[in-house]
Amino acid sequence: MKNSLLTLVSVLFFIFGQAQDLYIPRDVKEAYKKETRSPDGKPGKNYWQNTARYAITLTALPPNRTIQGEETIVYINNSPDSIRNPAIKLFLNIHKPGAPRNSGVSEDYLTSGMHIETVTFNGTPYAWKEAPFASTWQSMRLPKPLPPHDSMKITFKWHFEISKQSGREGMIDSTTYFLAYFYPRIAVLDDYNGWDRMNFMDSHEFYSDFNDYTVTINAPKNYVVWGTGTLQHPENLLQPEILQRFTHSFTSDQIVHVATLSELAQGKVTKQNTVNHWQFKAQNIPDMAFAISNHYLWDAGSVVVDNATQRRASVQAVYDEPSTDFKHMVKFGKHALHWFSRQWPGIPYPYEKTTIFRGFADMEYPMMVNDSSFPDTTFTRFVVEHELAHTYMPFYMGINETRYGFMDEGWATTLELLIGRTDMGAEKADEMYKQFRVMGWAKVQSSHQDIPITTPGDALTGAGFGNNEYGKASIGYLAMKDLLGDDAFKKCLHAYMDRWHGKHPTPWDFFFTFNDVSKKNLNWFWSNWFFSTNYIDLALKEVRQTQAGYLLTIENIGGMAAPFDVVITNEDGTTERTHQTPAIWEKDQKKTIVAVSTKKKIKSIALDGNIWMDADESNNKWTAK
Numbered sequence: 001m002k003n004s005l006l007t008l009v010s011v012l013f014f015i016f017g018q019a020q021d022l023y024i025p026r027d028v029k030e031a032y033k034k035e036t037r038s039p040d041g042k043p044g045k046n047y048w049q050n051t052a053r054y055a056i057t058l059t060a061l062p063p064n065r066t067i068q069g070e071e072t073i074v075y076i077n078n079s080p081d082s083i084r085n086p087a088i089k090l091f092l093n094i095h096k097p098g099a100p101r102n103s104g105v106s107e108d109y110l111t112s113g114m115h116i117e118t119v120t121f122n123g124t125p126y127a128w129k130e131a132p133f134a135s136t137w138q139s140m141r142l143p144k145p146l147p148p149h150d151s152m153k154i155t156f157k158w159h160f161e162i163s164k165q166s167g168r169e170g171m172i173d174s175t176t177y178f179l180a181y182f183y184p185r186i187a188v189l190d191d192y193n194g195w196d197r198m199n200f201m202d203s204h205e206f207y208s209d210f211n212d213y214t215v216t217i218n219a220p221k222n223y224v225v226w227g228t229g230t231l232q233h234p235e236n237l238l239q240p241e242i243l244q245r246f247t248h249s250f251t252s253d254q255i256v257h258v259a260t261l262s263e264l265a266q267g268k269v270t271k272q273n274t275v276n277h278w279q280f281k282a283q284n285i286p287d288m289a290f291a292i293s294n295h296y297l298w299d300a301g302s303v304v305v306d307n308a309t310q311r312r313a314s315v316q317a318v319y320d321e322p323s324t325d326f327k328h329m330v331k332f333g334k335h336a337l338h339w340f341s342r343q344w345p346g347i348p349y350p351y352e353k354t355t356i357f358r359g360f361a362d363m364e365y366p367m368m369v370n371d372s373s374f375p376d377t378t379f380t381r382f383v384v385e386h387e388l389a390h391t392y393m394p395f396y397m398g399i400n401e402t403r404y405g406f407m408d409e410g411w412a413t414t415l416e417l418l419i420g421r422t423d424m425g426a427e428k429a430d431e432m433y434k435q436f437r438v439m440g441w442a443k444v445q446s447s448h449q450d451i452p453i454t455t456p457g458d459a460l461t462g463a464g465f466g467n468n469e470y471g472k473a474s475i476g477y478l479a480m481k482d483l484l485g486d487d488a489f490k491k492c493l494h495a496y497m498d499r500w501h502g503k504h505p506t507p508w509d510f511f512f513t514f515n516d517v518s519k520k521n522l523n524w525f526w527s528n529w530f531f532s533t534n535y536i537d538l539a540l541k542e543v544r545q546t547q548a549g550y551l552l553t554i555e556n557i558g559g560m561a562a563p564f565d566v567v568i569t570n571e572d573g574t575t576e577r578t579h580q581t582p583a584i585w586e587k588d589q590k591k592t593i594v595a596v597s598t599k600k601k602i603k604s605i606a607l608d609g610n611i612w613m614d615a616d617e618s619n620n621k622w623t624a625k
Helices: 001-016 026-034 091-095 240-249 262-267 324-342 375-389 391-396 401-407 409-424 426-445 463-484 486-500 507-518 523-530
Strands: 050-059 064-076 086-091 116-121 125-126 136-137 150-161 170-173 176-180 211-220 224-227 256-260 273-287 289-294 299-307 311-319 353-358 364-365 366-372 538-545 549-555 565-571 574-579 591-597 600-606 621-623
Touching: 026 150, 116 353, 176 299, 211 224, 211 289, 224 273, 224 311, 224 353, 240 256, 240 299, 289 366, 289 621, 299 324, 299 523, 311 324, 324 353, 324 409, 364 375, 366 375, 375 409, 391 401, 401 463, 401 507, 409 426, 426 463, 463 486, 463 523, 486 507, 507 523, 538 600, 538 621, 549 600, 565 591
Parallel strands: 050 211, 311 353, 353 366
Antiparallel strands: 050 064, 064 150, 086 136, 116 125, 116 150, 170 176, 176 289, 211 273, 224 289, 256 299, 299 311, 364 366, 538 549, 549 591, 565 574, 565 600, 600 621
């Protein structure tokens, strides 16, 4: 009792004392009080999360657009409370007329949504009634509460019509379907927010538990199915020569053409059963997605992603013949997995494979990417590297993308830049990053651009939402990398990923892990970058000559603790560049003095933020009179 009281006192001191300079929402404060999360950034001694086992059978018979589904869910309640009203997610109801959306849609996008036919609870029929105002989720009142540390079994039988317009899922053409978010699922119940009852918004993303899946896709002969997880018994699905190529691709450094268009057309790829049963299994993963086609080419190869174990990961590309950029996709994918595994984040790719599918979404899924085709292969590679980076954030890390999307999109944008510097050189990659990721926030003066990054994403739309999720968060992470240096930054990042992979971290778990591992109170930086309405705007206000050189007075008009270079041009024509990290703003975030030691006469001085673009560059230069 005494120890528990002391622990509670220390937690309360942390919440109301040491961390008072960093805003913590009330629900997250409660998690610290309950000790499900710890002030040092680790999961608390009382941390818990729920999980489930999904056994799903889906029947897709193109060109028939009706998809039939059956599933059994065994759900395990690891929480300390009984469950009475679980939230059931029905994402495909986003296609229903009248569903809340953030943008208009065409007639081809609309369907009648998901139709629940039958439901059982622990073997007993359950009277499912569609709630009158429900959209992409609704509550299910259990006949009796599910006690803590107990499990329940729920079955669903349902059907839906796949949408003609393909976005994150839907028809690519009349015989090519991309199947995602297709099953009723139990929403996340977490330790700080309770049930995830946020409606799916077409511009936002997802929040999922880590579950075990067995998914069977029934498809006609001559249709190949690709998807998340390990394909079971491929010998029962593929003809011998195709099977041999498929098997060889998992150990090959070369690109293997597993199936060609002519082989598909001649019925030489799949077993010639009327319907084939493609089964995939995956464990401890947040979702499953699948693609089906009778005319998509299939390439594959593999790459070593873990030097210590020599473990390989398969990279597969499936695409239509006109998408010639996808002929390079296995090479692009192998390079990305190799680089991410060894450089940034420097964690071995955690799955056995990835499949890169030619669709229209430019969207990530566990072990899957659904990307558009582009005339410029440089942009093709740029997009696929971004989507593959999402393997780590959110899938490996279990992030709530809907609420804290900056924890995954910001990281994918950061990794996209870092690998881009290897691909095309720092100058070109940085310029692309500035134009594509930073310019909109840095140069556009509007109130929604300055909303704090930590503002919950489900409360935002428009450009402010997009900038917070992508470029603004990314450049904040890169500023911390600049502050700590690569080695210390990577040590902190690895600690965060080690502590929280397979769990549900919040931004505060990330911030406090960096504080803990770096042995620094970085709250001044987190508050400045992630909680403020600051922006980047520096001004070179005064230059004074001294016996040792010059003193530069630099005002931080925008308030953001951004790094910058001081670029000096001397009268003799030589130039010098010195870098200032964000540490220069720790003591005073409004003004700083930079000392320049030199015996030379200076002709001009300029401030250069490079990727940390200044909102107003007109006051960044001084010229000697």
